[in-house]
Amino acid sequence: MLFDVNRKLFSRSDRVKGADFHPTETWLLTGLYNGSVNIYNHETGALVKTFEVSTVPVRCVKFIPRKNWFVAGSDDFQLRVFNYNTHEKVAAFEAHPDYIRCLTVHPTASIVLTGSDDMTIKAWDWDKQWKCIQVYEGHTHYIMNITFNPKDSNTFASACLDRTVKMWSLASPTANFTMDAHDKGVNYVDFYPGSDKPYLVTTGDDRTIKIWDYLSKSCVQTMEGHTNNPSFAVFHPNLPIIISGSEDGTVKIWNSNTYRLENTLSYALERAWCVSLRRDANEVAVGFDEGIVVIKLGRDEPTYSMDPSGKLIYTKNQVVLSGNLATLSDISAADGNRIPLSIKEIGTTEIFATALLHSPNGRFVTVVGDGEYIIYTALAWRNKAFGSGTGFAWAGDSNTYAVLESKVKLRVFKNFKERGDAGMKGAGSWAVDAIYGGPVLGARGKGFVIFWDWESGEIVRRIDVDAKNIFWSTTGTLVAVVSDDSYYILKFDRDAYNSKLEEGVEITDEGVEEAFDVVAEISDSVKTAKWIGDCFIYTTAGNRLNYFVGNESYTISPSDTSMFILGYIPAHNRVYLADKDMNIFGYSLSLSVVEYQTAVLRGDMDSAAEILPTLPKEQLNKVARFLEGRDLKELALQVTTDPDHQFDLSLQLDDLDTAVKIARSVLEPEAETKWKAIGDRALTVWRFDLAREAFEKAGDLSALMLLLLSTGDREGLQKLAATAEKKGANNLAFATLFQLGDAKPCVDLLVKTNRAPEAALFARTYAPSEVPKVVDVWRDELRTKNKGKIAGSIAHPSEHAELFEEGWEEALAREAGGPVDVNGDSDISPNESEDA
Structure with missing residues (x-):
């Protein structure tokens, strides 16, 4: 069986006796022989949390994610429960009178099972304050492992050193049946997860691993x-x-169909004790004497293929399933929403599939894996041909195909017979x-x-x-050659190649240079891709759905999860994707839009004009944005139906009359920002009357004042001052009145x-006749604030003109009988400050 084994985490620690993956967080829980419990981030390798649980070995640990807990059993007979977020100890009690060697958590109920060296299994209910609700007796030695049946969570199995495996029901204290599993003690038992086989796997101190049918025993x-003993x-x-x-320190991988040993792994960490599986990512954690290792097996990508008509085939293990996207009834779902698809099982494969490939006409499907290939008929799923091969490729006619038997052996078949x-x-x-x-057979090697x-x-x-990777367009003229962080679009010119052959030119190992031209190089990562005509649709490593047309790339939609392109159905105007669990999602992509963009990018505006009336109305705004990006703003203004976009384009094109129409149709407060933009733009094109109207409607009094000052409009400034005062824009009203030279209104506004103090000073300079009135107001204001002494010290201007000649601060200080620092540093003592 051919799949990659990659080490993701390698961390040395004390002996690891228990391990468990968190189902949603990137956490791995480990229980150590020194009494500690560690939580690692298995993506970064960092140690996230450490808990000092006991002073004796912790032999078993499990997450209870729905409660944000983990539970640990140890050699001091205690079962302890911690909140892994707050580090709070939730519960601790003596669960058995001997070592707690194993435990498991019920998948849905509030139950934890514990197995002990006291030869019993106990069920604890955390909703009943950790009450023991059942004791299971019958084993005659240490209980080594307990596991729930995934097909029936009311039953579980136990492995014991008394050489037996027992099957139990939660409600019964006695076993349903017992199997004499090994010649020596049994260390582990696990259920087959599929629905097709009633199987168990067990390990024993007789150094064997056994597969059992628990129905026939x-x-x-x-x-x-x-x-050595398998743990x-x-x-x-x-x-x-x-x-x-x-x-013996090794981890072995066996084929569960043939039971053949496929791989042996050794990490030099001494004995292996425990295991945990991360079910959604093909990751396995193994605990050893000297630390913990996480390995990734194979790839996360699903194995699937969809033919041009929309028939989807994919595999789960060796079961083949099929659905037809062309028959979807509800295609109006919003982009990115999951689409229900009726799925049926059509057969099985004899090999574990790493790739599925439909023939171009959809009649055949090739399954590749385990160094072999099998060609099936797509409808009846019957074996048509098979052989050895690590790679497979169909030609465009569906009658010819190539098989890569080894890195240096390539065979070509026609009508299912090898060509001579x-x-x-x-x-x-x-x-x-x-x-x-594709139209020609492609191959890749190291560097070529x-x-x-x-x-x-x-x-x-x-x-x-x-x-x-290499992706050929359906038209056979374009090909995408994908590297790690970019891709190249090449154009294939068969006529140039054929003309060289007709000329009798000898073809070297480099081929014909004129056969391919580089159309574009795009710096973007491609994960999965499909061609729709001359439009290249692809998903990126950053979980974006993009498409390339002409010589540019555009984003259709970002995604929160990793997605894989299935294909495109023109009748739906949608591109379909799947996640790794083969849930289906759809995104709108009009082929007419793509054709229109292609024509524009090629400069064929006549063809573009013919296609334009056929575009879906909901796609017009998207097309207008595309045209704007190509600096075709006049055309974009004609196409777009979005008022905001029309307004922006009108301003860019100085079509202010259109912009004014749009602004007049918009309700407050959005209209204010539009009128402000119109005013700014009108100034740049010397349309002062429009600018004045726009600033008035936008309520932009500052800009209006500058405009009126620039044009010398005295009457307009007087109206502006009144408007500003009415709106409470007193500073702007004062500045406008001051520019008009109206001193008395300025004094009145200050009062x-x-x-009043500023009014008095202003009046002394610009309106002396207003000074007595303003000073009286100032005095009254001080008296209302209980500052009568200061009010009395203010001289009337007719009596003490020197108050204004020397400066009001110094004169005021002298009249009050004490020094005052005009810069703010007073010489008056704190006790005198109120009178001063």
Whole structure:
């Protein structure tokens, strides 16, 4: 079985006796022999939290995520529960009179099962203050492991050193049945997660791993390979494998269909004790004597293929499922919403699929995996052909295909029989990693991409580039060559290639240079992709759905999760995607919009004008934004139906009459911002009358004052001052009156706004006749504030003109009988300050 094994986390610690993945957080819980419990971030490798649980070994730990708890059992007979967010100890009590060796949490009920060296299993209900609701007796040695049945959570199985495995019901204290599983003690038991087999896997101190049919109580298979006692063996929920770990220090991966040993892993951390599976990401955690390791098996991407008509086929393990997106009844769902699809099982595959490929006409589906390929008929799912191969590619006619048997062996078949010619020229000279179907056969290796002609086997072109994928357009003229952080769009010119052949030019290992032209290079990562005509749709590593047309890339929608493109159905005007669990999502993408954009980018405005009336109305604003980006603003203004966009374009084009019409149709307060923008733009094109109207309607009095001052409009300034005073814009009203030279209204405004001192000073300079009145107002104001002494010290201007000649601060200080620092630093003592 061929899949990658990548180490994600490697952390040394004290002996790890228990481990558990959190179902939603990126956390891994570990219970240590020194009594501590650690929580790691398995993505970053960082130690997130540490709990000092006990002074003796913690042998078992589990998350209870719905309560934000974890539960731990230890050798001091205590069961302890902690809130992992607050570090609060929720509960602690003696659960058994001996070591607690294992525990498990019910998937839905408020129940924890514990197994102990006292030879009993107990059920605890946390909703009943951790009351023991049942004791299960019958084993005659240490209980090593407990696990719930995923097909019936009211039953569970236990493994014991008395050499037996027992099956229990939650409500009964006695076992339903007992199986004599091994010649020596049983260390672990786990259920097969699928619905098709009533199987258990067990490990024993006889160094074997056994598969059991628990309905017939018969042993299906015995697997040998560990050189010491295996501590655990578990069925993987997504991959057809069994993972085992042993005191010999190794982790072994077995094929759960053939029971053949596929891989042996060793991390030099001494004995392996415990395991946990992260079910949604194919990740496995293994605890050892000297630390914890997390490995990732295979890939997260689903294995699927959709033909042009919308028929979807995908696999789960080795079960093949099918659905037809063309028959979807509700295609009006909002972009990004999940779409229900009727799914049916159509068969199984004999190999674990790593790739599915529909033939171009949709009649056949090729399954590739485990170094083999099988071609099935798409409708009846019957085996049509098979063979050895790590890669497979269909030609455009669905009758020809190529198989990559090894890095240096490429075979070509026609009508399901191998062609008798010499095959592809120079195919054995380069180490090829993968092959790709299309109008010509593509292949990639380390540092190069090469294309062969299907019929002649001649090299069409060899290009030096580090590629990871190749996608051919359905028209056969464009190809996307994808590297790690960018992609190249190339145009294939078959006529240029054929003309070289007709001229009798000898084709070298580099092929024909004129066969391909570079159309564009885009700095963007491509994860999955499909061509729709000459439009390249793809998902990025940043979870965006983009499309490339002409020579530019555009974003359709961002996404919160990783998505995989299934294909496009023109009748729905939607592109369909799936997540890794094969939930279906749809996004609108009009093919006519793409065609219109293509025509515009090519400069074919006549064709674009013909396509324009066919565009869906809901797509017109999107098209207008595209035209604006191409600096075709006049055309964008004609196309857009969005008033805000029309307004912005009108301003950019200085079409102020259109902008005014839009502003007059908009309700407050949005109209104010539009009128302000019109006013600013009108000034730049010397339309002062429009600017004045716009500033008045926008209520922009400051801009209006500058405009009126610039044009010398005295009457307008007088109206502006009255308006500003009415609106409470007193500073602007004062400045306007001052510019008009009306001193008396300025004094009146200062008095009206309770600024009598400033009014007095202003009046002394600009309106002396107003001084007595203002000073009286000042005095009255001080008296109302209980500052009579200061009020009495203010001289009337007719009696003491020197008050204004020397400066009012110094004169006021002298009249009050004490020094005052005009800069604010007073020499008056605190006790005298009130009188002063």
